[in-house]
Amino acid sequence: EPEVTQTPSHQVTQMGQEVILRCVPISNHLYFYWYRQILGQKVEFLVSFYNNEISEKSEIFDDQFSVERPDGSNFTLKIRSTKLEDSAMYFCASSGGVGTQYFGPGTRLTVL
Amino acid sequence: QQQVKQSPQSLIVQKGGISIINCAYENTAFDYFPWYQQFPGKGPALLIAIRPDVSEKKEGRFTISFNKSAKQFSLHIMDSQPGDSATYFCAATPNQAGTALIFGKGTTLSVSS
Numbered sequence: 001e002p003e004v005t006q007t008p009s010h011q012v013t014q015m016g017q018e019v020i021l022r023c024v025p026i027s028n029h030l031y032f033y034w035y036r037q038i039l040g041q042k043v044e045f046l047v048s049f050y051n052n053e054i055s056e057k058s059e060i061f062d063d064q065f066s067v068e069r070p071d072g073s074n075f076t077l078k079i080r081s082t083k084l085e086d087s088a089m090y091f092c093a094s095s096g097g098v099g100t101q102y103f104g105p106g107t108r109l110t111v112l
Numbered sequence: 113q114q115q116v117k118q119s120p121q122s123l124i125v126q127k128g129g130i131s132i133i134n135c136a137y138e139n140t141a142f143d144y145f146p147w148y149q150q151f152p153g154k155g156p157a158l159l160i161a162i163r164p165d166v167s168e169k170k171e172g173r174f175t176i177s178f179n180k181s182a183k184q185f186s187l188h189i190m191d192s193q194p195g196d197s198a199t200y201f202c203a204a205t206p207n208q209a210g211t212a213l214i215f216g217k218g219t220t221l222s223v224s225s
């Protein structure tokens with residue numbers, strides 16, 4: 001069964017450093033998403049992406065965040081200058097259109 | 113209006129019992145209501161989903177009941193098993209491609225043997 005994959009599984013970085021989180025969505029999907037989950041809290045939407053453009057973004061997705069589909073398979077989330085409060089699980093998801101979004105296993109980001 | 117309210121926060125059920133988790137929403141534009149199951153350290157996995165044109169959907173031991181007029185929906189897990197112990201999130205979305213899933217705060221279910 002096709003699945004969303006994410007790398008790395010755990011990223012540790014120093015405050016102020018840039019990080020790039022990588023995702024490979026399900027191959028025939030066209031819509032891509034990033035969510036985050038602070039430990040013990042609910043899953044929060046960051047951004048959706050379609051046809052090389054951002055479709056929707058939340059208030060959390062400010063200027064320190066950016067997304068990119070650098071090639072035909074990868075989808076990345078860049079955090080330019082990490083803050084302590086960016087520590088969270090980051091989930092990538094993809095969908096073929098309306099309906100179900102399929103989530104990856106997540107990247108645990110720890111900012112020290 | 114974008115919120116999805118979920119209760120209870122935690123739930124302990126005996127093996128073989130029925131687990132019931134409730135959610136409520138306000139945004140009438142929401143048109144698709146999935147439930148996700150999450151095990152520790154894993155991503156949310158779709159369990160079952162419903163659209164508001166039906167009042168109930170059943171898949172195996174899992175049933176969603178939907179009350180459109182009350183803007184409420186619930187997940188029932190029949191014959192709960194220890195392997196069902198996980199965190200369950202309800203969610204809602206306008207179900208247009210590319211739109212955000214709005215999640216509830218989650219319910220941690222423990223099924224005791």
